[in-house]
Each structure stands twice: as C-alpha cells, then as structure tokens.
Amino acid sequence: MEVHLGIDDTDSREGMCTTYVAAEVIERVEGSFKPPELVRLNPNIPWKTRGNGALAIRGEVSDYGEFKNQVLEVVRSHRMKGSDTGVYFSKKDPRKNPEIRRHSRKTVRSVVDPEEAVRLARKEGDVVSFGSGRGVVGALAAAGHKFNDMTLELLAYRKKRFWGTARNIDVQSVWNAAELYPLVWDTVDRKHGKIVLTPNSPCPVLYGVRGEKRWAVRKAHQKIRGEEPEKNMVFRTNQGTDEHIIKRDLNSIEPMKSVETTGYVDEIPRTIEGGHVLFTIKSGDTMVDCAAYEPTKKFRNTIRKLSHGDRVTVIGGVTDSPMTINIEKINVLEVARKTKEVNPSCPECGRNMESAGRNQGYRCRKCKTTSPSKKTIEIPRELTEGWYEVPPIARRHLAKPLIRIEMNYDTKQE
Ligand SMILES: [Zn+2]
Structure with missing residues (x-):
C-alpha cells in the first residue's frame, strides 16, 4: 500500500539532522521507497533550528501499522532531547489535497499556526508529536509539498564516532569536484577561495553536494577525499529554487517573509558598525532599508556602487524594526546618470x-x-545593469543561484 511520511524537527543546536533520520528510515524500515525529499521552509522564522528543513518519504509498504511502528522506532532513537519533533503519516497522497498543498506553500513563504496544522494533518492522516509538537507544521508541509522547480543534494554522513569532531576533508579534492559546475553548484566559493559544502554544526552531515543531475552530484561526491563517510543519500529538494520569494510592491512587504520588490535607490549605501552595508530604496511614498551584511563579503563592493536614482529589484528576507530587506539578489534595472x-x-x-x-x-x-x-x-558609473547575487559562502538554502537561471535549470519540469 501507498504511504506518505513527513518528519520535522529532530535536531537541536547540539546535534542530529532530520535528513539523517530520513536516511535511516529508508535504510531500516521495511518497504520500497522513492528518493527522500528535503523541503526547506521559511528561513525568516525566528524559532527555527538551523536550516529549517523538513523531510518527506513516499513509497509502498505491506503493513501500515508496522510501517508506523518502525518509523517511530527510528525517530525515537535519533531525535535530540528538547526537539519539537513532528511525524505525519498518510495512506493518501497529501499533495492531492489542495488545503494541505496550500499549508505547505504557506510554510515555505509565511508563518503557520501549529494548531491549525495539527487539525489539518489529522483530517487525512496520523500525527505523532514530541515536545511542543511544533514539528507537525513542517512534517505536514513536507509530505504535502509539490515541487515546481527541484534540485538535488547528495548528503554524505559521518561515522558516528566522528560526530562532533572536526571534519577531515581534502580541500583540493573539493576543488576537483567543483569542476562539475554548473551541474553541481555551491560546493566552493571561487571569489573567496573557500569550500562551502560542509556544515559548521556538530551534526552527522560530512558534506552536501548540490546540483541538478543525479550522476553529477554522485560524480562530484566520488571525487571528494578525506574522512570515509558512513553512508550517503541523494535528496530531492527545493533548495536553490527561490520558492520562498513573493513578489510585492514596496508598500506591502511584511516582516518574516521573503520578497521581490522594485524601487529607486534613495539614500546611498553607507557602511555601518560590523561592516554591514545599508541603503534605502523608495517606491511611491514608501522607503525601506536594504542590507548586504558583513558575511556577504565582496558582494558589498557591488552594493557600494549603487547611487541615488538607480532603479533596482531586490530579492530577500524582510526583518522587523526597522523593516529591512536582507538582500539575496539584486537586479540593477537602470543605472542613473x-x-x-x-x-x-x-x-x-x-x-x-x-x-x-x-x-x-x-x-x-x-x-x-x-x-x-x-x-x-x-x-562615469562603475556599476552595470544586470543581476548580482550574494556569494555561495553567504547564500541561503532556498536562494536560487543565478547560474540556474542562466542555464535554464529552473524551468525544467519534474
Ligand atoms: Zn586658456
């Protein structure tokens, strides 16, 4: 029989990664499963843990009750104490339920009420939760998520005895793997001479190779030398798709969402304490600050070239007090004389x-x-019209790299 599973929030800052729990489910639970799906949710939610990703697994099993028991055994043995784990099971495809699909989309782009999520999840499936149970929001969102655009990530996991220790990866081998660009991307940051495929947390992930084709992420993975991974798994993901972005006029942008909006540069870029660069855009009577924060490094040099009257479209997350757009990408539409x-x-x-x-x-x-x-x-103006993006070292999981647009990777159908 058909089963759909969603899992969210098994990790904490001290460790674990819900993708690992999903990989363990696929390895240990009886059944035949499709490649797991990693759905990144709204990155602007203040209470998220790290990357805010939820997992979905779909497949065929012979006994639904036994399937649930085995999944919960895996979840219980791996979830971190204090995490607000949510697990969602269904025999019906939740992606066919418009209400759940809407919930899923909203969880990527906005803020969702956990009680509402539990009510919706119970209508067509079974919910098991731990801690506050807030994880049900993401578990249902992942299970009900339909990809419009999709990328892949091969995650390599560390042997358990290494968890929490420094990762041992041969840096040169990562640069060799990065030659598969643009079919794999965000393995290295060329402008800054850094490798970017390893997390900084004590989680089980050794590294992740992101890209477009299964053979390409596999080939890149095979080139990487160093610590021997315990296992690896390829996830289908909404990373690098801009699914979180909503087009909005400047006067209707809201905190905790991510927007694409257009205006004229009003106050020119200024560097504030900490090395952050801020400028103000204006549309009609509305003025909003835009920021290129210090971690975006050389991207700030581009931003500093903006001048009064330049017409720009900015894409990024909106934070509150004062309202600021945290730039992920910028399109310079007109360079003012x-x-x-x-x-x-x-x-x-x-x-x-x-x-x-x-x-x-x-x-x-x-x-x-x-x-x-x-x-x-x-x-003379140093800035030319066109798109600019933050470098891989500072890119958010959901942010679409410009290369995906240039190569038309983002228009392929699932
Ligand atoms: Zn003269």
Whole structure:
C-alpha cells in the first residue's frame, strides 16, 4: 500500500539532522521507497533550528501499522532531547489535497499556526508529536509539498564516532569536484577561495553536494577525499529554487517573509558598525532599508556602487524594526546618470577657467577666453545593469543561484 511520511524537527543546536533520520528510515524500515525529499521552509522564522528543513518519504509498504511502528522506532532513537519533533503519516497522497498543498506553500513563504496544522494533518492522516509538537507544521508541509522547480543534494554522513569532531576533508579534492559546475553548484566559493559544502554544526552531515543531475552530484561526491563517510543519500529538494520569494510592491512587504520588490535607490549605501552595508530604496511614498551584511563579503563592493536614482529589484528576507530587506539578489534595472558641475575649460589651452567674479562667468587668465557658466560633466558609473547575487559562502538554502537561471535549470519540469 501507498504511504506518505513527513518528519520535522529532530535536531537541536547540539546535534542530529532530520535528513539523517530520513536516511535511516529508508535504510531500516521495511518497504520500497522513492528518493527522500528535503523541503526547506521559511528561513525568516525566528524559532527555527538551523536550516529549517523538513523531510518527506513516499513509497509502498505491506503493513501500515508496522510501517508506523518502525518509523517511530527510528525517530525515537535519533531525535535530540528538547526537539519539537513532528511525524505525519498518510495512506493518501497529501499533495492531492489542495488545503494541505496550500499549508505547505504557506510554510515555505509565511508563518503557520501549529494548531491549525495539527487539525489539518489529522483530517487525512496520523500525527505523532514530541515536545511542543511544533514539528507537525513542517512534517505536514513536507509530505504535502509539490515541487515546481527541484534540485538535488547528495548528503554524505559521518561515522558516528566522528560526530562532533572536526571534519577531515581534502580541500583540493573539493576543488576537483567543483569542476562539475554548473551541474553541481555551491560546493566552493571561487571569489573567496573557500569550500562551502560542509556544515559548521556538530551534526552527522560530512558534506552536501548540490546540483541538478543525479550522476553529477554522485560524480562530484566520488571525487571528494578525506574522512570515509558512513553512508550517503541523494535528496530531492527545493533548495536553490527561490520558492520562498513573493513578489510585492514596496508598500506591502511584511516582516518574516521573503520578497521581490522594485524601487529607486534613495539614500546611498553607507557602511555601518560590523561592516554591514545599508541603503534605502523608495517606491511611491514608501522607503525601506536594504542590507548586504558583513558575511556577504565582496558582494558589498557591488552594493557600494549603487547611487541615488538607480532603479533596482531586490530579492530577500524582510526583518522587523526597522523593516529591512536582507538582500539575496539584486537586479540593477537602470543605472542613473551621475553628473557634477565644474568650471569650464579653456578652448585654447584646455586648462580650467577661473571665476571672473560674482555673476561674471569664467575666464582663462592666460588666453583671455571667457565662458558664461559652469559646465555639467558626467561622472562615469562603475556599476552595470544586470543581476548580482550574494556569494555561495553567504547564500541561503532556498536562494536560487543565478547560474540556474542562466542555464535554464529552473524551468525544467519534474
Ligand atoms: Zn586658456
């Protein structure tokens, strides 16, 4: 019989990773399962743990009751104390239920009421929760999630005795693996000379290879040397898809959501304490701050080139007090002309003329040439129109790398 499973929130800052629990379910539970799905949820929720990802597993089993027991055994043996684990089981495909699909979409883009999630989950399935049970929100969202755009991530897991210790990965081998770009991406950050495929947490993940094709993420994985992984698994994910982004006019953006919005640069970029770069965009009467934070490193140099009057579309998460858009990508639509008034130059000798006195115009002392007024010259702009993105070292899980757009990877159908 057909089964659909959602799991969320088994980890804590001290360890574990719900993807590992999913990999264990597939390995240990009887049944035949499709590749697991990793669904990243709204990254702007303050109470999330780390990456805010939930897992779905679908497949065929012979005994539903036994399936549930075996899954819960795996979940219980791995979940961290204090995590708000939620597990959702269903014999019907929750992706076919429009209400659950809406819940799923809302969980990626907005804020969902946990009680509402439990009510909805119970209508068409079974819910088991631990702690506050908030994990049911993500468990149902993952199980009911339909991909419009999809990427892959191969996750390699560490042997248990290494959990919590420093990861041993041959850096050069990661650069070799990165040659599969653009079919794999965000393994390294070329501009900053850093490898980015390892987490910084004490979780079981050794590294993750993100990309478009199963053979490509596998091939990249095979090139990586160092600590021998315990196992690996390829997940289908909404990472790198911009599924969290909502198009909004500047006057209707809200905190805890991620938006795409357009305006004119009003206050020019300024660097504040901590190295963060802020500027203000304006549309109609609305003005909102936009930020390129310190971890975005060299991206801030691009942002610093913005000038008053530039027309831009920004994509990013919205935070509160004061309302600020945390830029993930920016499209410079129009670079404004920038001019300044200078003393005219002499047509004879080419030197700058001097003022001939108040309201007397300008003159060249040597050649006796005159000119009635200052002249306007254009200041060359260093910025060109087009898209710019934060580097891989600072990219959010859900943020779509520009290369996926350039290669049309984001328009392929599932
Ligand atoms: Zn002259």
